[in-house]
Amino acid sequence: MFERLVVAPAVVGRSARVLLRSLLPLAVSGALAAPCAAALDRKDEGVKDLFFGAAMYEAHQDQFFDAIVQLDTELNQYRRLDQPELDPFSAHLGQAQFSVGDLELSYRMHLEAGRAIEAVLKGNVPQPVKNEAAYRLAKIHYHKQQPRNALHALEMIEGRVPERVRPEEQFLRARVYMELGRFAEAVALLRDLKGEPRLEGFVEFNLGIALLKSGDAERGVAELTALGKRRSADPAQQGLYDKTNLLLGTYLMDAGELELARPYFDRVQLEGPFSNRALLGAGWVEARAGRYDRALVPWKLLQSRQSTNEAVQESMLAVPFAYGKLDVHSTAAVNYGFALDKFGAEIDKLTDSIVSIREGKFLEALRRKEADQVKNWVVTLRDIPGAPETHYLLDLMASNDYQEFLRNYRDLNDLHERNESWLESLVAYEDIIGQRRDYYEPLLPGLDQKFRQLDARIQMRTEERDKFAARIEQMLVTRRPDYLATAEEQEVLAELKQLRLRARNQVVGEESLRRLERLEGVLEFRLATEYDARLTEAYKHLEQLNVEIEKLQKAYHSYVRSRQAATHSYTGYNDTIRNLRARLRQSQDRLDMLMARQGNMLETLAIDELDRRRAQLENYQIKARFALADSYDRANELQEQREDQRKIEALQKAAEVIIDDGGQSGPEDAEPVDGEPLPQDSPPELDSSAESAPSQEAAQ
Amino acid sequence: MFRILQLTFLMLSASLVFAQSVSRDEIRGLDEQIQDAKKDVIELTAELTQLEEKLLYPSNTQAAFFVSLPENSRFDLEAVELRLNNEVVAHHLYTFRELEALRKGGVQKLYTANVQSGEHPLQVSFLGKSQSGRELRATATHTVEKRVGPAFVEIKIAGEESAISFKDW
Numbered sequence: 088m089f090e091r092l093v094v095a096p097a098v099v100g101r102s103a104r105v106l107l108r109s110l111l112p113l114a115v116s117g118a119l120a121a122p123c124a125a126a127l128d129r130k131d132e133g134v135k136d137l138f139f140g141a142a143m144y145e146a147h148q149d150q151f152f153d154a155i156v157q158l159d160t161e162l163n164q165y166r167r168l169d170q171p172e173l174d175p176f177s178a179h180l181g182q183a184q185f186s187v188g189d190l191e192l193s194y195r196m197h198l199e200a201g202r203a204i205e206a207v208l209k210g211n212v213p214q215p216v217k218n219e220a221a222y223r224l225a226k227i228h229y230h231k232q233q234p235r236n237a238l239h240a241l242e243m244i245e246g247r248v249p250e251r252v253r254p255e256e257q258f259l260r261a262r263v264y265m266e267l268g269r270f271a272e273a274v275a276l277l278r279d280l281k282g283e284p285r286l287e288g289f290v291e292f293n294l295g296i297a298l299l300k301s302g303d304a305e306r307g308v309a310e311l312t313a314l315g316k317r318r319s320a321d322p323a324q325q326g327l328y329d330k331t332n333l334l335l336g337t338y339l340m341d342a343g344e345l346e347l348a349r350p351y352f353d354r355v356q357l358e359g360p361f362s363n364r365a366l367l368g369a370g371w372v373e374a375r376a377g378r379y380d381r382a383l384v385p386w387k388l389l390q391s392r393q394s395t396n397e398a399v400q401e402s403m404l405a406v407p408f409a410y411g412k413l414d415v416h417s418t419a420a421v422n423y424g425f426a427l428d429k430f431g432a433e434i435d436k437l438t439d440s441i442v443s444i445r446e447g448k449f450l451e452a453l454r455r456k457e458a459d460q461v462k463n464w465v466v467t468l469r470d471i472p473g474a475p476e477t478h479y480l481l482d483l484m485a486s487n488d489y490q491e492f493l494r495n496y497r498d499l500n501d502l503h504e505r506n507e508s509w510l511e512s513l514v515a516y517e518d519i520i521g522q523r524r525d526y527y528e529p530l531l532p533g534l535d536q537k538f539r540q541l542d543a544r545i546q547m548r549t550e551e552r553d554k555f556a557a558r559i560e561q562m563l564v565t566r567r568p569d570y571l572a573t574a575e576e577q578e579v580l581a582e583l584k585q586l587r588l589r590a591r592n593q594v595v596g597e598e599s600l601r602r603l604e605r606l607e608g609v610l611e612f613r614l615a616t617e618y619d620a621r622l623t624e625a626y627k628h629l630e631q632l633n634v635e636i637e638k639l640q641k642a643y644h645s646y647v648r649s650r651q652a653a654t655h656s657y658t659g660y661n662d663t664i665r666n667l668r669a670r671l672r673q674s675q676d677r678l679d680m681l682m683a684r685q686g687n688m689l690e691t692l693a694i695d696e697l698d699r700r701r702a703q704l705e706n707y708q709i710k711a712r713f714a715l716a717d718s719y720d721r722a723n724e725l726q727e728q729r730e731d732q733r734k735i736e737a738l739q740k741a742a743e744v745i746i747d748d749g750g751q752s753g754p755e756d757a758e759p760v761d762g763e764p765l766p767q768d769s770p771p772e773l774d775s776s777a778e779s780a781p782s783q784e785a786a787q
Numbered sequence: 788m789f790r791i792l793q794l795t796f797l798m799l800s801a802s803l804v805f806a807q808s809v810s811r812d813e814i815r816g817l818d819e820q821i822q823d824a825k826k827d828v829i830e831l832t833a834e835l836t837q838l839e840e841k842l843l844y845p846s847n848t849q850a851a852f853f854v855s856l857p858e859n860s861r862f863d864l865e866a867v868e869l870r871l872n873n874e875v876v877a878h879h880l881y882t883f884r885e886l887e888a889l890r891k892g893g894v895q896k897l898y899t900a901n902v903q904s905g906e907h908p909l910q911v912s913f914l915g916k917s918q919s920g921r922e923l924r925a926t927a928t929h930t931v932e933k934r935v936g937p938a939f940v941e942i943k944i945a946g947e948e949s950a951i952s953f954k955d956w
Binding site for chain 2: 688
C-alpha cells in the first residue's frame with residue numbers, strides 16, 4: 088500500500104513545479120499589461136495633436152504595428168521641423184517617445200524598445216523621466232528572463248519613480264528579487280503593495296509564493312488560502328484564484344497534509360480551466376488516504392470529460408486502479424477496457440495530427456484570419472476546423488515561449504501580407520502616375536503659353552504701377568497739377584502750348600491772345616483747385632491697380648502651384664517606387680526565410696509534444712493491457728473463491744439438513760452459481776464489501 | 788499495477804515542455820532576427836505611407852476628418868455618417884474596441900478627401916445610445932475652408948449636450 092502511495096507525490100511534485108513555473112508568468116503577463124496600458128492612457132492631458140490621437144486610437148485597439156508606424160512618422164516629421172516648438176505635437180513629445188517604447192515592447196521588439204529607453208536614460212532629461220525609463224528597461228529585461236539585468240536597471244532609479252508607475256515598479260522589483268532568490272526582500276515589498284487595486288490578486292499570490300519559498304510556510308499558506316477563498320465574476324481573476332487553490336492543494340498533498348489539501352481542490356470551480364487538474368488532485372488526496380471509494384467520485388467525473396486532456400487520460404487509468412484497490416476487479420477490467428479503447432482512438436488522432444502538422448496544416452491554421460477575430464486567439468485555435476492537433480497543444484501553447492513563437496509567426500505572416508499588399512499598391516500607383524502623365528503632358532505646352540502671356544501682363548501692369556507710384560511720390564514733394572490732368576485736358580494743354588508758340592512767331596490779335604490766356608487760366612485754375620481731390624483719386628486708382636496686380640499675382644502663384652502639383656503628381660516617383668519595390672521584395676524574402684524557421688520551430692515543438700503524448704498514451708495502453716489481464720485474473724480468482732465458498736456453504740447446509748432431517752433434501756437445492764454478475768456502474772462488490780471482506784483478505 | 792502507474796508518472800515527470808530539439812541560443816537568435824525584420828518593415832511602411840499620401844492626397848487638395856469623443860464620455864457611439872459637398876463620403880459602424888479606443892482618448896481618422904481650395908459644406912450625423920439606453924441621434928453642419936495647405940477637421944461627438952462640435956486644425 089505504501090509503495091503505491093508513493094506514486095502520487097511524484098505527480099504532485101511535478102504538478103507543483105509546473106504550477107509554480109506556469110503561475111509566475113501568469114502574474115507577470117498580467118502585471119506587464121497594466122503599466123503598458125496605463126502609460127498610454129493619459130486622457131487627462133487631453134489630445135492636442137490629431138495625429139498623436141490617431142496613433143493612440145490604433146494603440147488602444149492593440150494595433151501595435153500601425154500605432155508604431157504612425158508615431159514613428161510623426162516623430163520623424165517633428166524632428167525635421169524648423170520650429171518644432173510651434174507644432175502641436177510638441178505637447179505630446181515626451182509621451183510619444185515613451186509610447187513608442189511601450190508599443191515596441193507590446194509588439195515584442197524588445198531590443199528596439201531597450202535602445203529607445205537607454206537613449207532616454209543617457210539623455211539630458213529630468214530624473215523622474217529617467218526613473219520611469221529605468222523601470223521600463225527593467226521590465227524588458229525581466230520579460231526576457233534576465234533578472235540580474237533587470238535589477239541593474241532598477242538600481243539606476245534615484246529617488247522615487249512617478250506615482251503613476253510606482254506600484255508597478257515595486258511589484259517588478261519584488262518579482263526580480265524572487266527570481267534571484269531574495270525572498271525576504273520580496274516579501275517586504277509585496278507586503279507594502281497589498282491593497283493596490285491595479286495589482287489585486289497578483290500581489291497576494293506572489294507574496295504567498297515568496298513566503299513559501301522563504302521557508303515561512305505557515306504564513307505563505309495563510310496568504311494563499313485567503314486569496315483562494317475569493318470569488319470573482321471576472322474569469323481571469325477567478326482563474327487566478329483557482330490556480331492558487333490548485334497550487335496550494337498540490338503543495339499540501341505533497342507535504343502529506345491530506346486532510347488539509349482536499350478543501351483546496353474542492354474550491355476550484357468545476358467548469359474552469361483548472362478543474363480537470365483539481366479533480367485529479369482531489370482523487371489522489373483520497374487515494375493517498377486510502378479512501379479509494381471517495382477517490383472514485385472526482386475521478387469518475389473527470390473520466391467523462393474531453394478525452395484529449397492529460398488529466399482526463401490519467402483518470403482513465405486511475406479509475407480502474409481505484410476499483411482494483413477496492414477489489415472490484417471485474418469493474419476495473421471493464422474500465423481498463425474502456426481506457427484501452429479511448430487510448431487507441433487518441434493515439435490514432437495523435438498520429439493523424441502529427442501527419443497533418445508535417446503536411447503544413449498546423450501553420451496553415453495559424454495563418455487563418457478567423458483566429459484574429461477574438462482576443463484570446465490561442466485558445467480559440469482549438470475550435471478551428473481542420474486543426475485537431477490544437478486540442479493536444481493547449482498546454483504547450485499556454486507556455487510563454489511557445490506563445491511568443493506563435494505571435495512571432497503570426498506577426499511575420501501579417502508583415503508578409505502587408506508587404507504583399509504594398510507591392511500590389513505600387514503597381515496601382517504606377518498606373519495612376521502613367522494616367523496622370525498622359526493627361527497632363529499634352530496640356531502643359533498650351534498652359535505654359537497662357538502662363539507666359541499672363542506673366543507679360545503682370546510685368547506690364549507692375550511697371551505701370553511703379554511709374555504711377557513714383558509720380559505720386561514726387562507730387563507729395565513738388566506740386567505737379569499737370570500730372571493729374573485728364574487725357575482730354577492734357578490734349579487741350581498741348582494744343583494751347585502749340586497756339587502759344589504760333590502766337591510768338593506770328594502776328595496775332597490782342598483779342599486772340601487774351602482768349603488764349605483765359606483758356607490757359609481756366610485750365611490751370613481747374614487743375615489747381617481740383618488738385619487735392621485728383622491726388623486722392625489718384626491714390627485710389629493706385630490702390631485699385633495694386634488690387635488688380637495682386638489678383639494677377641494670385642493667379643500667377645495659383646498657376647505655379649497647379650503646374651507644380653500637376654508635374655509633381657507624376658514626376659520623380661519612378662526611382663522611389665523602384666527602390667521601394669526592391670526593398671519590399673528583399674523584405675519578403677527575409678520574411679519568408681524567418682517564417683520558415685519560426686514555423687519549423689513551432690512544428691518541431693508541436694510534433695515533439697504530440698509525440699510525447701502519443702508515447703505516454705502508448706505506455707498507458709501497454710500498462711492498461713497488463714492491468715486488464717491482471718484484473719481478469721483477480722476477478723476470476725475472486726469468482727472461484729466465491730464459488731468455492733458457496734459450494735462449501737451449500738455442502739455445509741446440506742450436511743446440516745441431512746443431520747437434521749435424516750437426508751430428505753437433495754443437493755440440487757444448492758444451485759450452482761454460474762458466475763459473478765456483470766459489473767455495473769455501482770458494482771455489487773461495493774455494497775457487499777463487508778460481507779466479502781474476509782474473502783478479500785484471504786485473496787490478498 | 789503499482790509499477791504500471793509508477794512508470795507512467797515517471798514518464799510524466801520526465802516530460803519537459805521544450806525538447807532539446809530547439810536550443811535557447813537558437814530561439815534568441817531567431818527572435819532578434821525577427822525583431823530586426825519588424826523594424827525594417829516598420830520603416831518601409833512609414834515610407835510607403837508617406838508616398839501613398841503624397842500620391843493620393845497631396846497637401847493642396849487634402850482634407851482629413853477625425854472623430855473623437857469628449858473626456859469621460861459614457862455615450863455609446865454606434866454609427867457616424869459624413870456628407871461632404873452633399874454626398875455621403877463615409878459611414879462607419881463602431882465595434883466595442885473602437886469605441887473603447889475613442890473613450891481612452893484615441894482619435895479616429897475617419898475619412899480623407901481630395902477637394903479644391905474654397906468652401907465645402909460638411910454634414911455629420913451620428914447614432915448612439917445614452918448610458919440609460921436611450922437612442923440618440925443628431926446632425927450638424929460645418930463649412931470646411933480649404934486653403935493651400937491640407938485641411939484637418941476634428942468632429943467631436945458628445946452625444947447628449949452640444950451633440951457635435953467641429954474644430955479646424
